[in-house]
Amino acid sequence: MIGLNYRKKDILPGSFYSRETAVVARELLGKVLVHKSGEGLTSGIIVETEAYIQGDPSCHAYRGMTPRNRAMFGPPGRVYIYFTYGMHHCFNVVTANPGVGEAVLVRALEPLEGIDIMRKRRGRERLREICSGPARLVQAMGLGPTMYGHDLTAEPLVIIKGTAISEEEVAVTTRVGISTGKDLPLRFYLKENVYISRK
DNA sequence: GGAACGATTGAT
DNA sequence: TCAATCGTTCCT
Numbered sequence: 033m034i035g036l037n038y039r040k041k042d043i044l045p046g047s048f049y050s051r052e053t054a055v056v057a058r059e060l061l062g063k064v065l066v067h068k069s070g071e072g073l074t075s076g077i078i079v080e081t082e083a084y085i086q087g088d089p090s091c092h093a094y095r096g097m098t099p100r101n102r103a104m105f106g107p108p109g110r111v112y113i114y115f116t117y118g119m120h121h122c123f124n125v126v127t128a129n130p131g132v133g134e135a136v137l138v139r140a141l142e143p144l145e146g147i148d149i150m151r152k153r154r155g156r157e158r159l160r161e162i163c164s165g166p167a168r169l170v171q172a173m174g175l176g177p178t179m180y181g182h183d184l185t186a187e188p189l190v191i192i193k194g195t196a197i198s199e200e201e202v203a204v205t206t207r208v209g210i211s212t213g214k215d216l217p218l219r220f221y222l223k224e225n226v227y228i229s230r231k
Numbered sequence: 232g233g234a235a236c237g238a239t240t241g242a243t
Numbered sequence: 244t245c246a247a248t249c250g251t252t253c254c255t
Contacts, residue, residue, distance in 0.1 A: 082238070090238070100251060118248030120239050137238055167239050209238055229239095 035066035035075035035145050035192065042192040043185050049108035053127040053134040057083040058204075058220045060125070060136060062197040064144065068188040069174045072149050076141025076163050076173070077194055080221035080228045082207045084124075085134050089212035093133025103181045104133040111182040111189070113175065120167035123175055125184065125191070139166045139208070139219075141173075142227040149174075165229045197222065 044063065049056055058081075066075040084091040092101045092114065103112040104126055112124040112135045124135040141163035143150055150162050150172035163169040170176070175189070184191050207219045208230060221228045 084238075092238080095252085098252075114238085115250060116237055117239050118237090118250070122238060124238085139238085161241095165239070207238070211237090 034194065035064055036073060038066065038190075038192045044109075044191050044193065046107070046109040046185055049125060049127050049184075050129060051127070053085050053136060054083045054218060056125070056127045057081040057136045057218065058202065060138070060191070061202060061220055061222055062195045064192050064194040065138070065141060065173065066145075066190050066192055067173045067175065071153075071174060072146050074146030074149050074173050075144045076169065077144055078138055078140075078191075079142050079225045080138075080140035080219070082137040082139060082220070083127075083134070083218040084137060085218070086132060088216060088218075090207070090210040091133070091213070093135075097133065101133060104135050105131055106181065107183075109184050111179045111184060113170070113177060113180050115177070116167075121170045121176060122166040123170050123173075123179075137166060138169065140164050140221070140227055140229045141169045142225060143172070160226060164227050 060078050060081050063078050093104045097105050107130050108127050110126045112126050124137050126135050128134040143162050154162050154172050163172050203221050203223045204217050205219045
């Protein structure tokens, strides 16, 4: 029960996020996202991420700061969450230095704790359908617009140390669901993990 | 003011 | 393969 009684020292420090965004995306694999909500604690292992960087036309910050993407230009280690398709929210971790609009999209978690809570929030029984997709994990973890700008080194939502991941376990591919910048190798996932959003 | 478009999901 | 559904962004 890794997220239930984590120590302060287990929380990833702000310095973790102030590195090259693709490196942060890769290094987030195996880490654990933990949310303490009124309904109870839920957590999941990060198994799939994507980096969105400067100069990349698919990055929300590509055309400069707007009301929506303002958090991407703020301090690293904060939450950038956005609404899309008229019904879904997606969760990102802000990276790089203030003034640089970059972030990592968390696309899938392996459900770890509070699984019954997540099942209830999702209205789905099958474990594979709980956190396997960016909007699915937001719903399962009970996240929302109120988390916009939240500091991930502070409760109720943190990312803590998990399992070390070797290079052999990591697949690097192009990103999912974008129309521009589609050739960039900025998607990272655990090869053998069954909870990723897509093969 | 208006229109086009999503870093998706779930059903067909 | 396709509809759902609406805030954000950009154009007029």
